[in-house]
Amino acid sequence: MRIVDYDLYQVPPRWLFLRIETSDGRVGWGEPVVEGRARTVEAAVEELLDTYLLGEDPTPIEDHWQTMYRGGFYRGGPVLMSAIAGIDQALWDLKGKQFGAPVYELLGGRARNRVRVYQWVGGDRPEGVAQAAQEKVDEGFSALKMNATAELRRIDNPGAIDDARERIATVRETVGPEVDIGVDFHGRVSKSMAKRLAKALEPYDPMFIEEPVLPEHNDCLPEIAEHTTTPIATGERMYSRWDFKEVFEDGAVDVIQPDLSHAGGITEVKKIVGMAEAYDVAMAPHCPLGPIALASCVQVDACSPNVLIQEQSLDIHYNEGSDVLDYLADPSVFEYRDGYVELPTDPGLGIDIDERRVREVTDEVDWHNPVWRHEDGSVAEW
Structure with missing residues (x-):
């Protein structure tokens, strides 16, 4: 079994879904997103999958996690860790389906x-x-x-x-x-x-x-x-x-x-x-x-x-x-x-994603949190 394909879907209101497919036809889903930075995280997911995971066996999840995290000299932070998170979710979804059991x-x-x-x-x-x-x-x-x-x-x-x-x-x-x-x-x-x-x-x-x-x-x-x-x-x-x-x-x-x-x-x-x-x-x-x-x-x-x-x-x-x-x-x-x-x-x-619905509504998500300002015009924390 190998990872053969993946797709990313920006869907409303502000989410990014990842679909990973394996050579035996199994599908795993993940949700890698930073709210308001969906396009940025999408690029990071593509880079990680193309560099490290396409063509690989999805089952050694810990090794894949360590490779994605430690394989780059610069690590951590919201974008990279969210990209890793969504991929990791999809790999666990695949593994649970492989063994016929919930992840827990x-x-x-x-x-x-x-x-x-x-x-x-x-x-x-x-x-x-x-x-x-x-x-x-x-x-x-x-x-x-x-x-x-x-x-x-x-x-x-x-x-x-x-x-x-x-x-x-x-x-x-x-x-x-x-x-x-x-x-x-x-x-x-x-x-x-x-x-x-x-x-x-x-x-x-x-x-x-x-x-x-x-x-x-x-x-x-x-x-x-x-x-x-x-x-x-x-x-x-x-x-x-x-x-x-x-x-x-x-x-x-x-x-x-x-x-x-x-x-x-x-x-x-x-x-x-x-x-x-x-x-x-x-x-x-x-x-x-x-x-x-x-x-x-x-x-x-x-x-x-x-x-x-x-x-x-x-x-x-x-x-x-x-x-x-x-x-x-x-x-x-x-x-x-x-x-x-x-x-x-x-x-x-433990969930079944409605793929037709996802494909119908997928589009570039343009959600960003508001920028609040104090009475003097300075930027306030949102």
Whole structure:
């Protein structure tokens, strides 16, 4: 069996799908994308496949991963690691199909029977959050996530803190104490404001505060942790076990959030979550992406005992034009019941991509995140 062909599809709203075909007719799917940089990652995927994998046996996945990562003098970062991630997902999909088993069975077997998921509410600049939260709780979700704020100045006024406090207070009052609420700072908040904001939100018992500062300021996390007992989560913009090593060692992070389409795929994230377990750190994989990324997450969630919860993108505010279920031949594989998704039982990633639908809508995806500016015209963190 050899890799004989591959295709890449840019599909709405902002995703890139990879299809790898082998000489015996098997097909594996991956989702290598950096949101807003689909064309850049597409070029990286082509370079990796053309250089290292076309004509090769797909089964030695670890060797292929090491070759793609170490074969270049320059390594790491969002583009290369996302390209590797999507290829890695497709290779695992092929291997599962080769052996007639879900990927999690090849990774040691299940550690749970189902995976808890959470639902986004409130949009980019959070508004109408309480009503949206109640609607999702009525649909059966027991965990939600919301943005803490819109853009913030490096040192903002008390009103900005009051607005954030009022939003989560209203959501907490609406849904009660039995529902978990994750609060995403989205890297929009400076160290100074993160300390104030974390302390202000603590009375409303967030499940976690996410990315309180940008990853380039992870050295500030221990100081922020001193100002709150709320669990701290981060990791969506960290791309390898070497990036996570430092946050494990400083002890400030309670939940890591690697993205299966950014952090080297199934192979790398399984190693990262194993490291996290040794430091008594939970994992909640980042996944505001498409069905292949989500399926990859669920495979790792299934066999990793320290997984807390799974992000998923159904109805997320980014999904305009298409949603996560639109590319599946059988959408019921991601049917959420009581805030959980059942483990897939089909081989590989456990999903069946609707290839006709993918080909019908594939086109150059021109999604880019907005550029926000402060009142003085300077660029704000989005």
